Amino acid sequence: MNLQQTLETHVKEAIKTLFNAELESVEFQATRKEFAGDITIVVFPMLRVVKGNPAVIGDQIGQYLADNVELVKDFNVVKGFLNIEIDDSYYINFFDSVKDDPNYGLVEKKDDKAVMVEYSSPNTNKPLHLGHVRNVLLGYSVSEILKASGKKVYKTQIINDRGIHICKSMLAWQRFGKGETPESTDLKGDKLVGNYYVEFDKAYKAEVAELKTKGYSEEEAKKNAPILLEAQEMLRKWEAGDEETVALWEKMNNWVYKGFEETYKAIGVDFDKYYYESETYLLGKEFIAEGLKTGVFYKKEDGSVWCDLTDDGLDEKIVLRSDGTAVYMTQDIGTAIQRIKDYPDVGGMVYTVGNEQDYHFKVLFLILKKLGFDWAKNLYHLSYGMVDLPSGKMKSREGTVVDADDLIQEMADTAEEISKELGKLEEYSKEEKKALYKTIGLGALKYYILKVDPKKRILFDPKESIDFQGNTGPFIQYTYARIQSILRKSNVKEKVAINSAKVFMHEKEKQLIKQLELFPDVIQNAANQHSPAHIANYTYDLVKDFNSFYQNVSILGADSETEKIFRVALSKTVGQTIKNAFNVLGIDVPERM
Numbered sequence: 001m002n003l004q005q006t007l008e009t010h011v012k013e014a015i016k017t018l019f020n021a022e023l024e025s026v027e028f029q030a031t032r033k034e035f036a037g038d039i040t041i042v043v044f045p046m047l048r049v050v051k052g053n054p055a056v057i058g059d060q061i062g063q064y065l066a067d068n069v070e071l072v073k074d075f076n077v078v079k080g081f082l083n084i085e086i087d088d089s090y091y092i093n094f095f096d097s098v099k100d101d102p103n104y105g106l107v108e109k110k111d112d113k114a115v116m117v118e119y120s121s122p123n124t125n126k127p128l129h130l131g132h133v134r135n136v137l138l139g140y141s142v143s144e145i146l147k148a149s150g151k152k153v154y155k156t157q158i159i160n161d162r163g164i165h166i167c168k169s170m171l172a173w174q175r176f177g178k179g180e181t182p183e184s185t186d187l188k189g190d191k192l193v194g195n196y197y198v199e200f201d202k203a204y205k206a207e208v209a210e211l212k213t214k215g216y217s218e219e220e221a222k223k224n225a226p227i228l229l230e231a232q233e234m235l236r237k238w239e240a241g242d243e244e245t246v247a248l249w250e251k252m253n254n255w256v257y258k259g260f261e262e263t264y265k266a267i268g269v270d271f272d273k274y275y276y277e278s279e280t281y282l283l284g285k286e287f288i289a290e291g292l293k294t295g296v297f298y299k300k301e302d303g304s305v306w307c308d309l310t311d312d313g314l315d316e317k318i319v320l321r322s323d324g325t326a327v328y329m330t331q332d333i334g335t336a337i338q339r340i341k342d343y344p345d346v347g348g349m350v351y352t353v354g355n356e357q358d359y360h361f362k363v364l365f366l367i368l369k370k371l372g373f374d375w376a377k378n379l380y381h382l383s384y385g386m387v388d389l390p391s392g393k394m395k396s397r398e399g400t401v402v403d404a405d406d407l408i409q410e411m412a413d414t415a416e417e418i419s420k421e422l423g424k425l426e427e428y429s430k431e432e433k434k435a436l437y438k439t440i441g442l443g444a445l446k447y448y449i450l451k452v453d454p455k456k457r458i459l460f461d462p463k464e465s466i467d468f469q470g471n472t473g474p475f476i477q478y479t480y481a482r483i484q485s486i487l488r489k490s491n492v493k494e495k496v497a498i499n500s501a502k503v504f505m506h507e508k509e510k511q512l513i514k515q516l517e518l519f520p521d522v523i524q525n526a527a528n529q530h531s532p533a534h535i536a537n538y539t540y541d542l543v544k545d546f547n548s549f550y551q552n553v554s555i556l557g558a559d560s561e562t563e564k565i566f567r568v569a570l571s572k573t574v575g576q577t578i579k580n581a582f583n584v585l586g587i588d589v590p591e592r593m
Contacts, residue, residue, distance in 0.1 A: 004028050014064040021049040037083030044080045054080030088505040091513045099573045105519040105580055107150035113347030114152035117143040123160045124256040125169040126194035128263050128404040134387045134449050139352035140269040141532040144584040149527035154272045158335050161253055162278040167234040170248055172196035182255050189255025203227050263404050275335050281326040284334025288319050296370045307367055317363050332364050348378030355383040382530050385457035411441030414466050440474050443587045447473030450585050451536035471540045479543045481593035483575035492568040508549040515545045519577055532585055539581040546574045
């Protein structure tokens with residue numbers, strides 16, 4: 001049990017003994033700096049079961065704890081707040097129990113039921129961009145956090161590989177491509193296909209403008225532009241299984257998949273299983289047919305199929321068009337069901353998708369419940385805000401998107417520029433420098449995005465993210481590297497015994513150990529709330545406490561060998577905790593910087 005759990009047990013005992021009352025839970029908070037104490041018990045919520053003056057009640061509980069609980073050294077009461085001072089021996093014993101554990105804070109798999117996390121889920125008509133980067137980083141880190149909290153996790157994506165948007169790139173390549181390939185152009189396949197998506201939009205706009213000069217209204221011109229009609233015909237051919245159309249679709253999609261893989265590798269994420277919309281939408285159609293029989297869905301006069309969710313506070317939702325073709329909901333129903341068929345141990349799913357799809361997922365989850373799937377109650381939409389740049393919003397069809405590969409390279413270049421200004425890498429080889437620039441650049445990008453609550457919108461500034469001071473990835477990476485330097489110089493053996501009787505606790509040491517003790521709970525809270533921000537900001541607080549310790553307490557020049565051994569071991573444990581925290585965020589830490 002950690003400190004809060006231990007104290008909670010004793011506070012409940014105190015309430016039972018002193019007032020013959022039962023307390024369900026105890027509220028704790030950090031003790032304010034102006035008061036003596038290590039942890040504060042909030043008395044006010046107890047007034048529901050214990051009547052009286054909160055200051056008097058706090059004093060009675062404090063006295064009970066001081067008389068009966070060995071780890072409670074002293075207490076004071078400020079109005080309704082009971083500040084508890086904890087004996088140093090508690091922190092030393094706690095530290096001694098975790099200092100040699102390389103997996104401190106991480107839990108081995110304890111749940112039989114697995115969680116499937118979906119992220120990335122791109123369209124195959126363009127490369128990954130900055131918006132995808134936030135999605136990928138969130139999904140991957142939430143997967144790793146869930147694993148660290150003790151869950152089995154499958155990482156997956158649904159690739160949107162069918163539809164009119166794919167046909168637009170295909171048609172533009174047929175018209176303007178002159179047989180270009182990724183090899184002949186020396187372009188990644190996703191970039192090549194994305195270029196033709198932009199080309200389609202240019203040609204489409206030109207045709208719309210021409211039709212308007214012939215007397216068409218804006219709306220008529222947009223509907224009747226020949227290139228759009230041809231793309232729609234191509235989609236019909238694809239759905240009918242036309243060999244030539246399907247062959248082109250497969251060829252261009254494979255170009256894109258190869259490009260995606262290069263980007264995923266560069267950013268440091270992976271997947272256990274890929275799903276394809278072109279395969280799962282058919283299963284969705286099957287279950288819609290079943291739902292029609294059981295009354296979950298109904299058919300309108302035009303033949304379209306709908307689900308009436310008005311009694312549930314939502315709207316009516318189309319699940320099949322009148323011509324029998326699928327919509328996104330069709331595919332998502334099929335994909336969810338297929339995943340459980342493939343992985344029967346999955347008890348819940350997390351969908352990492354932007355907040356513009358909030359309503360879609362409310363509807364999807366409700367429909368799956370109505371279809372009778374018990375696991376549907378364990379579906380979660382990890383909704384996140386968009387990423388903006390100082391220059392404004394991105395538009396992929398106009399070619400104004402920040403390409404993910406370009407962004408990764410820009411981050412490494414910016415890290416190189418700043419590192420050269422600081423001038424601390426003279427001893428590094430060219431290869432070592434290049435690897436370090438990438439580690440710093442990616443660390444800056446990932447941390448900047450993950451430290452923000454997923455629901456909040458982000459204004460991403462690459463320069464600001466690569467700052468070696470403040471709440472940034474490079475600042476934390478630099479502190480980790482500093483700790484490794486201390487360990488290399490210390491000559492202290494790997495594992496040492498901490499003699500609690502001989503160690504005098506400096507207030508900075510105590511604060512650092514108090515922060516270390518929070519880590520396992522931070523992991524669990526981050527998992528429960530699907531928020532990497534908890535871990536990112538915890539790590540920053542830990543690093544701030546370490547730097548305060550480093551500036552105020554001599555480590556290698558300690559007054560005694562016992563103190564030196566203790567402080568080196570404390571530094572090592574902080575370093576390991578930083579590494580463990582950053583690992584679940586998908587961020588590397590350099591041994592030297």
